[in-house]
Amino acid sequence: MTELINARQLEGGYGRLAVIRGVDLVLKPGEVVCVLGANGAGKSTLLLTIAGVLPLIAGELEVLGEPVRGGKAFQVARRGVSVVPEGRGLFYRLTVGDNLRLRRHRGSTIATAQVLDYFPALKPLLGRKAGLLSGGEQQMLALAGALIADPKLIMLDEMSLGLAPIVVEQLLPIVRTIANERGMGVLLVEQHVRAALQIADRGIVLAHGQVVAEGTAESLRHDAELLEASYLGDRDAIAEAEGNGLL
Numbered sequence: 001m002t003e004l005i006n007a008r009q010l011e012g013g014y015g016r017l018a019v020i021r022g023v024d025l026v027l028k029p030g031e032v033v034c035v036l037g038a039n040g041a042g043k044s045t046l047l048l049t050i051a052g053v054l055p056l057i058a059g060e061l062e063v064l065g066e067p068v069r070g071g072k073a074f075q076v077a078r079r080g081v082s083v084v085p086e087g088r089g090l091f092y093r094l095t096v097g098d099n100l101r102l103r104r105h106r107g108s109t110i111a112t113a114q115v116l117d118y119f120p121a122l123k124p125l126l127g128r129k130a131g132l133l134s135g136g137e138q139q140m141l142a143l144a145g146a147l148i149a150d151p152k153l154i155m156l157d158e159m160s161l162g163l164a165p166i167v168v169e170q171l172l173p174i175v176r177t178i179a180n181e182r183g184m185g186v187l188l189v190e191q192h193v194r195a196a197l198q199i200a201d202r203g204i205v206l207a208h209g210q211v212v213a214e215g216t217a218e219s220l221r222h223d224a225e226l227l228e229a230s231y232l233g234d235r236d237a238i239a240e241a242e243g244n245g246l247l
Contacts, residue, residue, distance in 0.1 A: 003028055004064055004153045004185040005050060011058035012049030018057050019045040020209040029152070032179050032186040034196040034217070036227075037206035043189040044086065046206070047155050050187070051083050052076035064152060082146035086157045088138055089145075092131030096122055096141055099130055100148050108150035110182075115148045118174055136167040143171070147178060154178075155187045160195075168192050172199045197221040 005027040013019035020042040027033050035043050048054040050063060052073040061068045064079040083089075091099055100112055116123050119140045125133065130141060139159060146154050156175070160168040172192075176199035179186050190196035197203055197217040205213040205220075205227070213220070213227075220227060 003062070005187065006062040007050070007059065008061075009059035010046075010049065010056070010061055012045055012054050012056055014054065016057065018209065020049065020206070023059075023206075023209075023211055025204065027153070027185045027187055029185050030179055030183045031202070032176060032188060032200045034188045034190055034200040034203045035206060036190065036193055036196070036203055036220075041206040042209040043206055044157055045209070047083065047157050047187065047189055050076075051081060051155060080150070080152035082149045082151035082154045084142045084146050084154070084156045084159065086161055088142040090130045090138060090142060093129060095127050095129055096133070097126040099141055099145055100126075103145040104148045105150070108148065110148060110150050112148060115144050118147065118178060119144050135162050136164075136171070139163060139167075139171060143174070147182075151184060153185045153187070155189075157189045158191060159188070160190060160192045165192065165195075168195055172196065175199060193227060194221065 003026055005025055007023055007025040010023040010025070011018045011021050023046060025033070025046075035046060037043050045054060049056060050061065050068070052063075052068050052075065056069050063076055063081060066079065068076060077083075091102065094102070100115070104112065121137060122140055122144060125137065130138060133141065143156075143159075159171065159175075163171075172195050175186055175188065178184060188196060188200065197220055200217040203214065203217050203220045204211050
C-alpha cells in the first residue's frame with residue numbers, strides 16, 4: 001500500500017448537503033499534509049468525511065487501501081486511523097495515565113515509555129487528572145493518546161486551538177518527528193499557517209468547500225499573496241499564480 005488516503009472528486013457533508021466538493025487528496029506514509037483555509041471553508045468536514053463519521057455523498061475515497069462510504073467510523077479507526085478532534089477528545093475526570101491506557105490496544109507495537117519520550121512533560125503528570133492540565137499539556141496528552149493507539153494515519157483538527165503561539169511552535173515539530181520516525185501519515189488542519197507549513201511536506205487550501213490552491217509547503221510558504229488570495233477565494237489571483245509557475 002503506497003497511499004494512506006486517496007480521495008477523488010470527494011463530496012461530503014451533512015445529509016445530502018455537500019459542504020466539500022470535488023476534493024482530490026493523496027497522502028502517503030511518513031508525509032505531513034496540512035489543510036488550510038478560513039473558518040467555514042470545510043476543513044473539519046473533510047477530516048470527518050475521511051474518518052467515516054460523515055457520509056460520502058459523491059466521489060471515491062480509500063483510506064488505508066479500503067473504501068470508505070461513511071457512517072462506519074469505528075471500522076476506519078480499526079484499520080489504523082487516529083483522530084484528534086478540535087475538542088481534544090480527552091476524559092477530563094481521568095488521570096493522564098488512565099487516558100493513555102484507554103487508548104492503547106493489545107496489538108500496539110509502541111510502548112507507553114516510547115510515547116512519553118515524545119512528550120516528556122507528561123511523565124511527572126501521569127497521576128494528575130486531565131482536566132487539571134494546562135491547555136498545552138492537554139494537547140500533548142491528546143497527541144500522545146493518538147500515538148499510543150499505534151496508527152498508520154493521524155488526523156489533527158485545529159491542534160493549536162486556544163494555545164499560545166509559543167506552545168504551537170513547540171508541538172508542531174513533534175508532529176514532524178513522529179511522522180519521520182514512525183512512518184505515519186499526518187493530515188493536519190491548522191489555522192497557524194506559517195507554523196504548519198514549516199513542518200509540512202505539502203498543503204491544500206480550501207475555500208467554500210473546494211480546493212483553491214495546493215502545492216509544496218515551500219511554494220505556499222513563500223507566496224503570501226497566493227495564500228491571501230486563496231483564503232479570500234480569489235480564483236483570478238490563484239490562476240495567475242499557477243500561470244507564473246508558483247504552484
